[in-house]
Amino acid sequence: MTDTITKQERETIEAVVHEFLKKMDIEGGFTLEESDGSLLVILNTADSGIVIGYHGEILEAMQLILSLMIAKRLDKFVRITVEVGDYRKNREEYLKQLALKMKDRAVSEQREQVISQLKPWERRVVHLFLQEDPDVVSESEGEGRERVLIIKPRS
Structure with missing residues (x-):
């Protein structure tokens, strides 16, 4: 993501993430932060172990799916990073x-x-x-x- 996202794009991204978490039956909230040329989705959930998965495989799959969903809605690529329980950090x-x-x-x-x-x-x-x-x-x-x-x- 080379340029910053607009307010409208941010609202669309928030809606996509919310919809995705709801469909995945993941309870909890999230925050969005722009960081290092990407958008950081920070999940706050009691299901962090399940969301991370074995060696972060579920987390990576979620990140890929969210990136594709967001790219389709915005008609442009936005690098998405998903963080939960400080796993990536x-x-x-x-x-x-x-x-x-x-x-x-x-x-x-x-x-x-x-x-x-x-x-x-x-x-x-x-x-x-x-x-x-x-x-x-x-x-x-x-x-x-x-x-x-x-x-x-x-x-």
């Missing part, structure tokens, strides 16, 4: 700590370090975190589930 912190650990290992051993089994958004968090680092460079290689993130010492 905590996961991002973990990923940043992992990136630092792997960076230190790459620098001290002077060899590349591989992190596998990351979801695309998780790889993006690590790439953005390390992009300005003077000691290492990060890149992704492979396809699909075999895609890995590589942290290399700079030459």
Whole structure:
């Protein structure tokens, strides 16, 4: 999402999210915040464990469906991020700590370090975190589930 959303678009998004949560039988409320070029939907529900699902899979599916629903209603793409119970925030912190650990290992051993089994958004968090680092460079290689993130010492 490159530009800010209008008041009318925000009202449409709120209606879509409300309708979606109602159809999913998820009780609770939500707030919307614009953050880092996307719209953050913060769910407040007692069903957070169910909404997150195994390794965040339900949360990601909800995010995709909401993005598609909103894009269809607004006739434009809006990057949607869904947060519940600080799941993403905590996961991002973990990923940043992992990136630092792997960076230190790459620098001290002077060899590349591989992190596998990351979801695309998780790889993006690590790439953005390390992009300005003077000691290492990060890149992704492979396809699909075999895609890995590589942290290399700079030459």
